[in-house]
Amino acid sequence: MDQPEVIDPPENEAALYAQRLGLVRAALEAQDEAGLKALLEPLHPADIADILEQIGRGERARFFGLLGDDLDADVLSELDESVREEIVATLPSAQVAEAVAELETDDVVDFIENLEDEEQAEAILDALEDADRVAVERALSYPEYSAGRLMQREVVMAPEHWTVGEAIDYLRASDDLPEQFYHLILVDPKLRPTAYVTLGKMLAHPRSVALAAITEDSFRTFDVTQDEGDVAYAFNQYHLISAPVVDEDERLVGVITIDDAMNVLDEEHEEDILRLAGVDAEGSLADKVAATVRRRFPWLFVNLVTSVLASLVIAQFEDVIAQIVALAVLMPIVASMGGNAGTQALTVAVRALATKDLTGANVWRVIRREVLVGLVNGLAFAVIMGIVGVIWFGSPMLGAVIGVAMVVNLLVAGLAGVGVPVLLEKAGIDPALASGAFVTTVTDVVGFFAFLGLAAMWLL
Numbered sequence: 406m407d408q409p410e411v412i413d414p415p416e417n418e419a420a421l422y423a424q425r426l427g428l429v430r431a432a433l434e435a436q437d438e439a440g441l442k443a444l445l446e447p448l449h450p451a452d453i454a455d456i457l458e459q460i461g462r463g464e465r466a467r468f469f470g471l472l473g474d475d476l477d478a479d480v481l482s483e484l485d486e487s488v489r490e491e492i493v494a495t496l497p498s499a500q501v502a503e504a505v506a507e508l509e510t511d512d513v514v515d516f517i518e519n520l521e522d523e524e525q526a527e528a529i530l531d532a533l534e535d536a537d538r539v540a541v542e543r544a545l546s547y548p549e550y551s552a553g554r555l556m557q558r559e560v561v562m563a564p565e566h567w568t569v570g571e572a573i574d575y576l577r578a579s580d581d582l583p584e585q586f587y588h589l590i591l592v593d594p595k596l597r598p599t600a601y602v603t604l605g606k607m608l609a610h611p612r613s614v615a616l617a618a619i620t621e622d623s624f625r626t627f628d629v630t631q632d633e634g635d636v637a638y639a640f641n642q643y644h645l646i647s648a649p650v651v652d653e654d655e656r657l658v659g660v661i662t663i664d665d666a667m668n669v670l671d672e673e674h675e676e677d678i679l680r681l682a683g684v685d686a687e688g689s690l691a692d693k694v695a696a697t698v699r700r701r702f703p704w705l706f707v708n709l710v711t712s713v714l715a716s717l718v719i720a721q722f723e724d725v726i727a728q729i730v731a732l733a734v735l736m737p738i739v740a741s742m743g744g745n746a747g748t749q750a751l752t753v754a755v756r757a758l759a760t761k762d763l764t765g766a767n768v769w770r771v772i773r774r775e776v777l778v779g780l781v782n783g784l785a786f787a788v789i790m791g792i793v794g795v796i797w798f799g800s801p802m803l804g805a806v807i808g809v810a811m812v813v814n815l816l817v818a819g820l821a822g823v824g825v826p827v828l829l830e831k832a833g834i835d836p837a838l839a840s841g842a843f844v845t846t847v848t849d850v851v852g853f854f855a856f857l858g859l860a861a862m863w864l865l
Contacts (some may be wrong), residue, residue, distance in 0.1 A: 422455075429456055433464050438471045445472075454483035457492070465492060478504035482512050486519055487696075498525045502532035509583065510537055511557035511665060514544045518554065544659075552636050553629035555669065556650040556659030559583040563616065565591040565599050570612030572602075587646045587662065591616055596656045598649040600624050626651045629658060633669050638761060640666035673759060676837065707842050715740070715849035722857035725865065731798045732860050735790075735807050739856045742786060743814035743848030750775045750822020751844050755837045758830055763823075772823045779819030783812035802863055810856035814848060821847040 425444065432441040445453055457465055457480070469476070469492065476496070481489055481504070493501055505516050506529065513529065520526045530538050540558035547553025561582060563572050572589055576582065588601040600620035610619055626649050627636050639645065640663060650659040719726075719736075726732050754771070757763035763771055787808030794804030825843045826836030 426456060426459055430460065430464065433460070433467045433471070436467070436471065441468075441471055442475075450477060450479035451483045453477070453480045454485075458485055458488050462491065466495065469496060476500055476504045478506075478508050478512075478516075481505070482508060482516060489519070490521065493520070493525065494522065498522075498528040499532075501525060502528040505529045506532040506534075506537075509557050509559060510540045510544065511555065511659075513537070513541050514554055517541065518545065518549070547629050550633050551629065552627045552631045552633060552650050552661060553659070555633045555636065555665050556629070556661045557583070557665075558659050559586075560590060560649070560657060560660050561586050561588075562590040562592050562596075562598070562657060565593055565617055567591075567616050568612060569607055569610050569614045569616060569619075572607060572616055573612065585662070586660075588621075588660075589616070590649050590657060590660070591620065592657055595654075597654075598624075598626055598651065598657045601647075601649070603646075624648075626655075627661065628653075634673055636661060637666045637669035637673070641670060704842075708845075711842055711846040711849070714846055715853055718850050718853045719857070722853075722861060725857055725861045729803075729860060729864055731800070731803060732857060735794070735803075736853060736856050738790065739807060739810045739814055740849045740852040742811060743818045743852040744845055746779055746782065746815045747818035747822045747844040747848045748841070750779070750819050751826060751840050754823045754826045755840060758826060758836055763827070768823075768827055772820065772827075775819035775823045776816055777819075779815040779817070780812065783815035786815070787811045800864075803860075806859045806863055807856060810852065810859055813855040814852040817851045818844070818848045 425448075428444055429441065431437075432444060448456075457468065460468070465488075481492070481501075484492070502525070505513060508516065513533070517526045517529055520529075530541065533541060537558075544553055544556070544558070559582075561576070563575060567575075576589075586604075588603055589607060590598050591600045591602065592598050600617065601624050602616050602619055603621060606619050606621075607616070623643055623645055625639065625643070625645070627639070629650055629652055636648075640648070640661075645663065645666070647660050647662045649657050650661060652658045722732075753775075754763060757771070790811055791804035791808035794807050795801050821844045825847070826840040829836045829839055829843075
């Protein structure tokens with residue numbers, strides 16, 4: 406086809422995306438380079454990356470076969486890591502290096518540190534200008550997941566004694582300013598940052614005003630070795646737009662901007678969600694079957710072990726179950742309710758730990774609240790299940806047994822849901838990664854033991 410097919414505008418964003426994806430696939434099938442370029446031309450690199458993640462491997466190969474000479478590094482930087490590795494592995498190193506060299510230094514660092522091919526990484530470094538190469542290599546020397554890795558080296562700074570007019574003249578005369586920046590960072594003679602001024606405030610004041618007179622109260626610096634998670638937390642907590650990064654001598658070496666900090670927050674939130682489900686945070690929909698199996702098998706094995714522990718508790722009451730078959734029908738309800746209640750408390754606790762809302766100062770208050778919530782919910786469901794036990798099996802005592810077991814298990818679920826992640830964090834273990842298995846084990850074991858133990862005492 407010579408031109409993309411014209412279709413009536415879709416009614417919503419999802420329909421627009423599906424329409425666009427269909428047109429791209431049709432252009433790839435027809436090997437229509439002009440049509441494909443016309444479809445992609447108005448799109449943001451993130452939208453093109455989404456399309457590449459949706460289509461198959463063969464279609465991606467045709468995509469870069471048609472547009473390989475117009476490789477956009479911004480698209481590559483937006484891709485899921487596993488898809489990016491697949492694509493980069495099929496492209497000539499020189500072509501990738503030439504494209505990536507156009508990115509800002511923080512994006513180059515992010516790109517290189519995720520490359521498994523050392524030859525390609527070296528080719529990218531060779532394609533950089535000398536100053537940029539030094540900046541990237543220096544950034545790569547900092548610890549992984551640190552502010553030094555996250556920062557960009559393109560910094561706009563000025564002496565702290567300058568006026569607004571001097572700063573504006575300097576900016577207008579500069580031909581190597583970053584594509585985006587939000588602050589003019591003020592430094593002392595030793596290049597130590599002392600304050601910053603927003604561009605808007607600078608432009609709103611007369612030329613004669615001293616920059617030091619219009620600085621922002623939000624100014625703070627980060628050390629190059631500081632954990633990027635702490636940096637992202639500070640950006641979110643104090644509503645920062647950008648912040649300078651300093652070395653061990655307090656000298657300015659880079660700047661972190663809000664987009665990079667928010668990316669870190671998004672990644673950490675995604676990791677927490679995946680780990681709560683026992684899924685490796687590095688996995689993605691584009692992974693191969695073998696890789697997905699390798700990541701998920703260990704946690705399924707842990708779940709198997711915990712399930713065996715719960716089964717051992719049930720095995721201690723075989724005779725009771727054999728005499729009262731109704732117990733086998735009702736006991737999964739007790740364990741399931743406890744597991745769900747524990748997961749609710751656990752999710753809240755893990756999120757609060759990640760955002761530093763749950764600390765040593767308020768942990769007992771939070772635990773007390775969750776225990777009381779579990780107690781109240783347990784009493785409510787005890788009444789419901791007590792009535793169900795009477796109506797279903799005609800046994801008031803059986804209803805009392807499941808009611809009391811429900812109270813006990815939901816109370817313990819609230820306690821474990823908060824207590825387990827707090828204890829794991831104190832032990833230096835990621836609570837999002839390991840809490841789920843422990844909380845489920847506790848609620849299963851306590852639920853089965855309480856229900857079957859009470860049945861043995863009250864019904865036999």
